[in-house]
Structures are given as structure tokens and as C-alpha cells.
Amino acid sequence: xxxxxxxxxxxxxxxxxxxxxxxxxxxxxxxxxxxxxxxxxxxxxxxxxxxxxxxxxxxxxxxxxxxxxxxxxxxxxxxxxxxxxxxxxxxxxxxxxxxxxxxxxxxxxxxxxxxxxxxxxxxxxxxxxxxxxxxxxxxxxxxxxxxxxxxxxxxxxxxxxxxxxxxxxxxxxxxxxxxxxxxxxxxxxxxxxxxxxxxxxxxxxxxxxxxxxxxxxxxxxxxxxxxxxxxxxxxxxxxxxxxxxxxxxxxxxxxxxxxxxxxxxxxxxxxxxxxxxxxxxxxxxxxxxxxxxxxxxxxxxxxxxxxxxxxxxxxxxxxxxxxxxxxxxxxxxxxxxxxxxxxxxxxxxxxxxxxxxxxxxxxxxxxxxxxxxxxxxxxxxxxxxxxxxxxxxxxxxxxxxxxxxxxxxxxxxxxxxxxxxxxxxxxxxxxxxxxxxxxxxxxxxxxxxxxxxxxxxx
Numbered sequence: 316x317x318x319x320x321x322x323x324x325x326x327x328x329x330x331x332x333x334x335x336x337x338x339x340x341x342x343x344x345x346x347x348x349x350x351x352x353x354x355x356x357x358x359x360x361x362x363x364x365x366x367x368x369x370x371x372x373x374x375x376x377x378x379x380x381x382x383x384x385x386x387x388x389x390x391x392x393x394x395x396x397x398x399x400x401x402x403x404x405x406x407x408x409x410x411x412x413x414x415x416x417x418x419x420x421x422x423x424x425x426x427x428x429x430x431x432x433x434x435x436x437x438x439x440x441x442x443x444x445x446x447x448x449x450x451x452x453x454x455x456x457x458x459x460x461x462x463x464x465x466x467x468x469x470x471x472x473x474x475x476x477x478x479x480x481x482x483x484x485x486x487x488x489x490x491x492x493x494x495x496x497x498x499x500x501x502x503x504x505x506x507x508x509x510x511x512x513x514x515x516x517x518x519x520x521x522x523x524x525x526x527x528x529x530x531x532x533x534x535x536x537x538x539x540x541x542x543x544x545x546x547x548x549x550x551x552x553x554x555x556x557x558x559x560x561x562x563x564x565x566x567x568x569x570x571x572x573x574x575x576x577x578x579x580x581x582x583x584x585x586x587x588x589x590x591x592x593x594x595x596x597x598x599x600x601x602x603x604x605x606x607x608x609x610x611x612x613x614x615x616x617x618x619x620x621x622x623x624x625x626x627x628x629x630x631x632x633x634x635x636x637x638x639x640x641x642x643x644x645x646x647x648x649x650x651x652x653x654x655x656x657x658x659x660x661x662x663x664x665x666x667x668x669x670x671x672x673x674x675x676x677x678x679x680x681x682x683x684x685x686x687x688x689x690x691x692x693x694x695x696x697x698x699x700x701x702x703x704x705x706x707x708x709x710x711x712x713x714x715x716x717x718x719x720x721x722x723x724x725x726x727x728x729x730x731x732x733x734x735x736x737x738x739x740x741x742x743x744x745x746x747x748x749x750x751x752x753x754x755x756x757x758x759x760x761x762x763x764x765x766x767x768x769x770x771x772x773x
Contacts, residue, residue, distance in 0.1 A: 323357050327364050331373045342426030344649060344674070348433050349377050351678050355753035356760055358745045370772065372764055379406045379432060382425070385475040387453055389467040401472050403451035403479055403487075406432035409766045412483055413449030414439055414702060416490030419497070421456045427649070428452060431490075434673055435702070437759035438695040441734045444706040449485055451476070457492045469500035477505050482515030482712070488705045489519040491648065494565065495531075499524075515712040518705035527708035529723035530701075535569025535671065536724065537700015538644065539577055540731035541692050542669045548739060549690060549749065551666065554578030559640040561585050561633060562647035563606050563613050566671045566698065570644055571599050583638045585647070586613040589627040590635035593620060632656050639663040646671030654679040661687045670694035685750055696734050696755040703730045 323329060335349050353373065360367060367373060383403040391397055402425065405413045415435040418427075428450050436448030455468050480487060489498055498519045505516060514525035522528065529536070543553045558574055558581045560567045571581045575596070583592045584602060591597075591613055601619045605611045614625050626634035636643070636656045643665050645651045649672065652660070657680035660668070668684055669692040670676060676684070676691075684691050704727055711717050718726075735751075741761075742754030 323354060325357050325360050325364055327368045327373070328353060328357055328360050331377070334374070335377055339426070339429075342429060344426045344430040345433065347678060348430040348674060351674075351681065351752075352433070352437065352756045352760070353377075355747075355750075355756045359757055359760065367764075370768065372767060375767065376407065376436070376763065377433065379404050379429060380408060381405045382429075383479050384425070387455065387468065387472050387475070389464070389471045391464050392461055399453045399455040399468070401451070401453045401475060402428045403476060403485070404428045404432035404449055405479070405485055406448045406450070407436045407763065408447035408449075409763055409770060410440060411445035411447050412481075413485040414446035414488070414705065415448060415450040416452075416488045417493045417497075417501075418450070418452035418490040419455045419457050419492030420452070421454050423452045423454045430649070431673055434695050436763060437756060438699045439702055440759040440762045441696055441737060441755060442699050442703040442706060442730055443733065443762075444703060444730075446486075446702065446706050449487075450490075451487055452490065452493075455492075457497070462496070465497065466500045469497055470504040473501050473504035474508070476501075477508050480505075480516055482513055482709065486515065486705070486709060487517055488702070491564070493519075495519065495521055495526075515709045518708045520708070525708075525712050527704060527711055527723055528718065528720040529727065530704045530708055531565060532569040532572070532724075533704035533727055534566045534698050534701030535571070535646070536573045537703065537727055537731045538566070538570045538646070538669055538671045538692070538697050539573040540700070540728050541697040541735050542642065542644075542667065543577060544732055544735040545690055545692050545751065546667060548735070551690075553642075556580070556641040556666075557582050557639075558642040558644055559583040559635055559638050560644045560646050560671070561590075561635050561651055561675070562645070562672065563602055564646070566701070567644075567646040568599065568602060568606065570646055570671050571597055571602070574642075574644075575599065579642065582640060583635050584613065585628075585633060585635040587628070588612055589614060589625055590633070590638070591616045591623050591625050592638055593623040595622070632659070636660060637663075641666050643668045644671050645675035647675065648672055649674040650677050651675040652680045653677045654683055656680065657683040660684075661689060665689060668692065669697050671698050673698070681752060685752070688749075690749060691752055693738075693752040693755045695759065696738050696751065699734055700727055700731055703727060
């Protein structure tokens with residue numbers, strides 16, 4: 316079975332896909348995300364086609380409950396007024412409060428917000444925790460901005476966002492461009508406006524004011540827990556394998572840390588300019604100092620480890636994907652791996668790909684990996700550790716209590732093991748074999764669909 320629309324037989328599914336393309340013609344990322352999910356759901360849809368059509372279940376699941384767009388004015392260090400556009404997509408609250416990160420990046424637009432929000436519904440469902448799906452952000456670029464400019468932007472952004480969120484309504488977190496610093500500024504402004512210490516309204520907070528231990532590490536750690544389970548289910552040992560990780564942000568750094576602790580050797584990491592290759596294994600302390608402390612370019616790794624090599628990106632393929640490794644971990648951004656890049660990865664002898672980022676592989680790349688028997692850990696399952704630990708942070712806030720790092724990490728590991736189990740079982744039930752992309756989509760969809768039917772036409 317494939318996950319592209321060319322082989323589908325369900326007339327209802329064809330109509331829905333055509334409707335999505337027509338209504339969202341200027342939103343390629345959103346069309347890509349919905350197509351990838353819905354096509355893999357065909358065997359489920361065929362079993363319930365008449366009922367789903369009568370309830371317009373697919374039409375409802377692909378339409379956000381609401382999209383909030385707003386102006387974000389702020390004053391830069393030169394006294395000039397800047398204006399950005401803010402978003403919050405509250406996609407589906409069937410399973411709990413909307414939950415999903417805030418992304419600050421110049422590429423942010425409605426299509427990207429909707430694709431991320433749509434993916435988040437399924438990701439959150441797989442955690443089996445009571446959270447719905449949402450996403451938000453702005454086309455503001457934090458790179459090169461002073462702390463004062465970032466604070467002013469975050470305060471202005473929260474002036475509007477606070478009208479639409481709450482610990483029982485919508486709980487944002489961090490994403491690209493939003494780390495502990497930004498969450499702190501956002502939380503401070505929320506507290507100031509609302510005159511209440513509502514700790515559960517944001518996750519990814521500092522440990523001094525309601526954050527959770529292991530939250531920073533969670534997405535990267537969770538990716539490797541899922542990868543270990545997936546490999547083990549196919550009688551492959553993670554220990555001793557080589558890995559490359561695209562990106563050098565939070566997810567990449569802690570995927571590297573956990574991969575190393577589990578016995579793999581990470582030989583390359585990257586940023587938007589290029590990648591570093593260290594055949595002896597990446598020195599993560601150096602990466603953390605460059606990226607977490609100085610926010611500098613990864614090329615500076617060579618200043619500390621001169622035996623390493625640096626390769627600049629070209630226009631077509633990120634340089635890191637030319638490096639041979641057993642395991643490929645795209646942890647940067649969407650559509651990092653296209654069909655051309657996928658062919659290089661397969662030719663280089665990779666055995667597994669783990670999506671640490673959201674939708675880092677195009678649909679054509681996914682199809683090629685599956686056709687060539689590459690084990691693929693889909694992002695909505697493999698990178699769910701971050702939002703799972705955010706939900707654990709919400710639980711701790713509700714109890715006005717905290718768990719130790721070991722307690723949170725243990726809960727995270729169990730959640731990721733269960734997510735893989737759900738993906739594996741669903742793939743097996745619908746004859747998808749080791750296609751865990753389809754398994755993840757089906758397992759999440761069935762949970763959401765059941766809840767939507769229970770709650771009526773809303």
C-alpha cells in the first residue's frame with residue numbers, strides 16, 4: 316500500500332482531498348500534510364465510509380476550529396516601530412485543551428501554521444494524554460535581535476494572544492525560535508495582564524517558576540527512545556550504529572546526547588549554513604557552548620576540534636545528507652529531505668530515518684524510503700516526547716508539585732514505548748507491515764474519530 320493519492324479507491328476520500336486542494340490552493344504545506352495522513356487512512360475509511368460521509372468526519376478533522384490572526388507592533392532598539400503578523404490555530408480540541416508550540420521564524424505563514432496544527436492533533440493523540448491540537452507563532456525573526464527587542468516583541472505578541480489561551484483552553488509551548496527566554500517573557504506578560512499566576516497556561520517554563528525537569532531534553536530523548544524500540548522490533552541493535560543529525564537546536568542536541576548514551580556514534584550535525592563532520596564522534600559539549608550559550612554558527616566547532624571537517628550547504632541538498640551513516644535523524648525543519656536527497660540516503664546504505672522535526676521529509680521522500688525498506692520513524696510519533704513532557708508539566712502545575720528528572724524521564728520513556736506499540740499494532744492490523752507512518756496515522760485517527768463521534772456535530 317502507498318500513501319499517495321494515486322492508488323486510492325474511496326470516492327469519499329477522493330472528494331475530501333479534492334476539496335482540500337481547492338479550498339487551500341495557496342497552502343502547499345497544509346495540503347502536503349493532510350494528503351500524507353488521509354491517504355494512509357484509506358483502509359480505515361473504507362470500513363466506515365458511509366458513516367464518515369454522513370458525519371462529514373474527514374471534512375471536520377481537516378478544518379481548524381478557529382484561526383486567530385493578529386498584528387504585533389513593537390519598537391526596535393533604534394526607536395523604529397516594526398510590525399509582524401501573529402497566529403494561533405486552534406485546530407481540534409476534542410481530546411483536551413489545544414496544545415502546541417509557538418514558532419518565531421520569517422517563513423511562518425498560515426499554511427505552515429495549519430500544517431503544524433494538523434500534525435499536532437495526531438501527535439498529541441498518540442501520547443494518550445488529554446490534549447488537543449493547535450499551533451501558533453509569527454513571522455518575527457529572533458536572529459540578530461537584542462534581548463530587549465525580543466522582550467518587546469514577546470510582550471506585544473502576548474497582549475493579543477492572552478485573550479485566546481488558558482490552562483483549560485489552549486496551552487502554547489516553544490518551537491523554532493522560542494526557547495526558555497521567550498517563554499519567560501511571554502509568561503511574565505500574561506501574568507501581568509491577567510493578574511494571576513496561572514502556571515499551566517504555558518509549558519517549557521523555567522524551573523524556577525513552574526517548569527518541568529527533562530522538558531528541554533524531552534523531544535530529542537523521546538526520538539531516540541522511539542528509534543530504539545523501532546530497531547529492536549526489527550531485530551536491529553542501536554548500539555554501535557553511526558548517526559547523522561540535521562540541525563543543532565534543542566531537538567538535535569538532546570537527540571545526540573541520548574543517542575550517544577544508548578551506544579550510537581553521532582558523526583555529523585548541521586545548521587542553516589552547513590555541517591560539521593567528526594569521525595570520532597561529535598563533542599556535544601562544544602556544540603552546546605556554540606549553540607546554547609553563544610548562539611553562533613556551527614562552523615566554529617573547528618576552532619575547538621580542528622580535525623573535524625566542515626561542508627557548506629548548496630542550493631539543492633543540505634550537505635549533511637551526503638555523509639554516510641546507518642541512522643539519519645532530520646531534526647531541523649520541514650521538507651529538509653526531498654526525493655533527490657532520499658535517493659542519496661538510500662544509496663549511502665542507511666537503515667533507518669527518524670523524524671525529529673515536523674514533516675522533515677516530503678511525501679515523495681517518504682514513499683521512496685518505504686519502497687526501499689528503510690525503517691521510518693514518523694515525526695508525529697517519534698518527536699511526540701516534547702509535547703508529552705509538556706503535558707506532564709501541566710500535570711505538575713495542577714498539583715503544585717514537581718517530579719525529579721528521573722521520574723519525568725521514566726514517564727517519557729514509557730510514553731514513547733507505548734506510542735511505538737500503538738503504531739506497530741495499527742500497521743499490523745491493516746497490513747502495512749513496517750510502515751509506521753501509516754500505523755501512526757491510523758492509531759491517532761481512530762482515537763480522535765471516536766471522540767469526535769461521541770461529542771456530536773461541533
